[in-house]
Amino acid sequence: MLHNVFHLTKVFLLTAFRRSEGRRPWLKFLYAFLFLYLAFIAGFISYGLIDTLIPLHQEEAFTGIVLMLVISFTLFTTIISCINVFYFSKDNLFILPLPLKGKEVLSAKLNVLLVYSYTEILFFGLIPLLVYGVMCEKGLMFFLMVIPVLLLLPVIPLVLVSFFVMSVMALTGGIRNKALVQGLSMTFGILFSLAISLVSSSISTNEEVMQLLVKVNGLSELYQKTFFTMPLAMTALNKGNLLSLLGLAAVSALAYALLVLYGEKAYYRGMIGSLYSSEGVSSKKLDGESAFSSRGLAYSYVMKELKTYIRRPTFFVQLVLPGLILPAFMILVFYVSLRSEAGMIKDILRQFFADRGNDGYVLGALVFLHMFCSLYSYISVVAISKDGHDACAMKYLPIPFYRQLIYKMIPDFLSCLIGSVISTVLLVILIGLPLRFVVMALPICLSYFALHGFLILLDAARPKLNWSRELEVCKNNLLMLGSIVFGLLGMALVALCVFVLHMNAILQTVCLTLLYLLLTAAGYFFIKKEDIRLAAHIQ
Amino acid sequence: MIEFKNISKSYRKGTKAVDDLSFTVNDGEIFGFLGPNGAGKSTTIRMLTGILGIDEGQILLDGHDISKDPLNAKKTFGYVADDPDQFLTLKGIEYLNFMADIYDVKDRKEKIETLTKRFEIFDALNSRIESYSHGMRQKIIICGCLMHEPKNWILDEPMTGLDPKSSFDLKTRMREHADAGNCVFFSTHVLDVAEKICDRVGIINKGKLLFVGSLDEMKETFKEDATLEQLFLEITGNAA
Structure with a gap:
């Protein structure tokens, strides 16, 4: 059995990571840079927290906080991967007919999920604990214990998540509602990350950091009572206790084995169904004459595009949602972080709008913000x-191909526009932005968003059509950087108009609108x- | 009418996927395009429909050059691709309305009802295509392709996945369409089907056209009492 589990795990992992094969050296360099950057961030934050705790002689609480984070992240972030790996993975179709035991498949899938969680734990588990070990001058035993503890600790939360997911899928027949299940789980993931960012943004002073640490420490103690493996892990780490480590290993292995036994029935009950036609053909009748009505080719084509973005959860979450909610979210984060001085800032801004409104700074800032928002629109x-x-x-x-390109640009335009409208409404409500700036920014933004759609030319030049997973095209796709570069260029141009050319608001509106309209027209004639x-x- | 005039296509330098192909599919006939896997059938069909560019030669659809006058050429045909997994996020009715808008179909309600009832998928029109079985997906794509009543039908492996009744219906419609003076060009691996319904066949292997003509002409040229399967194997050099 172990032989089969090992090979299946290997095959699953190779399938998951095969996209990394054959990448160019500069891409590897980019990934290495990203890795080092994230490692640096993790190390830097850890350094700051430990530095705050050492004078209070509370540094040991840090290990509790890190281990609690490991458990929390495994609990919340694996929900999405758990659903995908167990139920919506394409390999299910090929694995099911093979003469493999249920527990072998299940164990291999659990191993894959464990490997996924280890990649996350590397940043918010391993690096913080290593920084802690160095700063607190821990002995060799601590460093020897870190690895096995971090390998074992995610097992229980993963088992719990898997148990929950398997039970829900078995009882509800969720596999028949793939889009709904994936959409909900991804939205949950995004909301979870946003909530964490919102909480962290509300902390700016040392006092607030201390208050949060006290709260987190309290939460960590609560976790120790709930997750009985956590005290074992803490003892193993802080006291170098080998017996605790063995206890952690035994409990984790037992939980793993129990889940495999439970999953043999629950997992297959949830998974086996019509994997090909998981949604089921509805017998809902057509809506009379209106079902056959026509609103023209352009409408029909654009609606087809919009439906593809909205009905595919991965596309919706990766391509549509960021453009719609991230700009508004950032404004909220900014506002929350300054909430204690909100009244004062509002007064200062009101005065600024009145005194300096015409010299272009306010309009420049507003247009700059909208361009920043469009960085997150990856549709085109x-x-x-x-x-x-x-x-x-x-x-x-x-x-004509160029007309189809234009139809395909419209969802991008709408996404930029809606994100922009939401941000503007928030700015008007939160800081009392006068409407005249909104009116002046409107033609610039509309022409800019129209031009933004021409990023489709990047895709037309090198379309990536042979993908097997939607994420390959809407996440692991370097063309998405095109939107960011384009937005940065637009923002640089605004900065040039305001700070170098000292254009007033009206001149900015006229010049930028004309420029973007001209470029849009040039783009149109080019594609034609x-x-x-x-x-x-x-x- | 579809005319292939000295068509060639290379994917890599020195290797021709299609090599100097010339033949005509006349109005009023069903033309079967046969060949083993990798023979160049799909490449030819992709060039014919405008998906692939042509390196050398010319393809005319009712006199319109697919390279020089693509829009008018494309209006003359309806194309069923070999992979029915298309437009999966749309509902059946949405897909058909989309196709009706593209081809500006006037009496769409009547046509949608007639076609989908004939292929027995009318009741599934309010469901997304991704929920359809393989055969149902094939049927909805065929309905979308036939709705604007194109003069030329280009069908790539159209029988794959169809149940016997739908397969029979499609063959009947192909015959009716050809008998009305139109042209049906289709590729298939099912030699029995080709033998029964094709007026003429073209056999391609390794990018070269080995034979064009009726089954009778083929028998005259090769073996008098052989089946199409035996002749096909002999022509393509796969005979035991």
Whole structure:
């Protein structure tokens, strides 16, 4: 059995990470840089917290906080991967007919989930504990204990999450509602991350850090009572107690084994169904004449595009949601972090709007903000690739290719616009932004968002149509950087107008609107002229 | 009418996926395009529908060059791709309305009802295509392709996944369509089907056209009393 589990785990992991094969050296360098950056951030935050705790002789509480974080993150972040790995993984179709025992498949999938959680624990578990060990001059035993403790600690939370997911899926038949289940779990994941950011943004002074640490320490004590493996892990770490480590290993192994036994029934009950037609064909009747009504080709095409973004949870969460909620969220974070001085800031801003409103700073800042918001709109850079093999339809349908490109740009425009409207409304409510600035910013933003849609040219030049997982196209896709670079250029241009050319508000409105309109028109004539050449990349 | 004039296509330098292909599919006939895997059938169909560019030669659909006058050429045909997993996020009715908008179909309600009832998927129109079985997906794509009543039908492995009744219906419709003076060009691996319904066949292997003509002409040229399967194997060099 162990032999099969080992090989299955290897196959699952290779399948999951195979996309990294054949990457270019500069990409590897980029990933290495990102890794080091995250490691640095984790180390830096840990340093700050330990430095605050040492003068109070409370540094040992730090290990409790880190271990609590390990448990919390495993509990919350594995919900999404747990659902995907267990139920919506494509390999299920190939694994089910093989003569493998249920517990072998289940164990291999659990191992994959454990490996996933280890990659996260590396940043908020291993690095903080290493920093702690160095700063508090811990002995060799501490460093020897760190690795096995961090390998064993996520087992219990993972077992709990798996138990919960398996039970819910078995009872509700969630596999038949793939879109709903994935959408809910991803939205939950995003809200969880946003909530953490919102809480952390409300902390600015040392006193607030201390208050939070006291709260977290209290929570950590609560965790110790709930997760009985946590005291074992803490004793193993802080006191170098080998017996505690063995106890942790024994409890984790027992929980793992019990889940495999439970899962043999619950997992397959939840999974086996119609894997091909998981949604089930509805017998709902058509809505009379209106079901056959036509609103024109453009409407029909754009609606087809919008439905693809909205009905595919991965696309919705990765491409649509960030553009809609992140800008508003950032404004809220900024506001919350300054809430103690909100009244004063509002007065200062009101005075500033009245005194300096015409010299371009306020309008520049507003346009700058909207361009910053559009950084998160990735729709146009993947508008063709997201269709995968369906994109070939663009070639055989009798509609000019450039018109199809324009139809595909419209959801991007709408996404930028809606995100922008939400942010503007928040600014008007929270800081009393006068409406005249909104009116002046409107033509600039509209023309800029129209131009933003032409990022589709990046996708048209190198469409990524041979993908097997949606995340390959809407997350692991370097073209998405195009939106960021474009936004940064736009922001630099605004800064140039305000700080170097000292344009007033009206001049800014006229110049920037004209510039973006001209560029949009140039883009339109370019795609119209190069229609056939652009289409040639889709095969 | 579909005319292939000295068509060539290379994916890599020196290797031609399709090599100097010339033949005509006349109005009023069903033309079966046969060949083993990797012979160049799909490449030819992809060039014919405008998905792939043509390196050399010319393809004319009712006189319209697919490279030089693509829009008018595309309006003349309906295309069923070999992979029915298309537009999966749309409901059946949404897909058909989308196709009706693209081809500006006037009496869409009547056409949708007639076609989908004939293929027995009318009751599933309010469900997303991703929930359909393989055969149902094939049927909805065929309905979408036939709705605007194209003069030329281009069907890539159209029988795959269809149940016997739908397969029979499609074959009947292909015959009716050809008999009305239109043109049906389809690729298949099922030689029995080709033998029964094709007026003429073209056999391609390693990018080269080995034979074009009717089954009778093929028998005259090769073996008098052989089946299409035996002839196919002999022509493509796969005979035991």
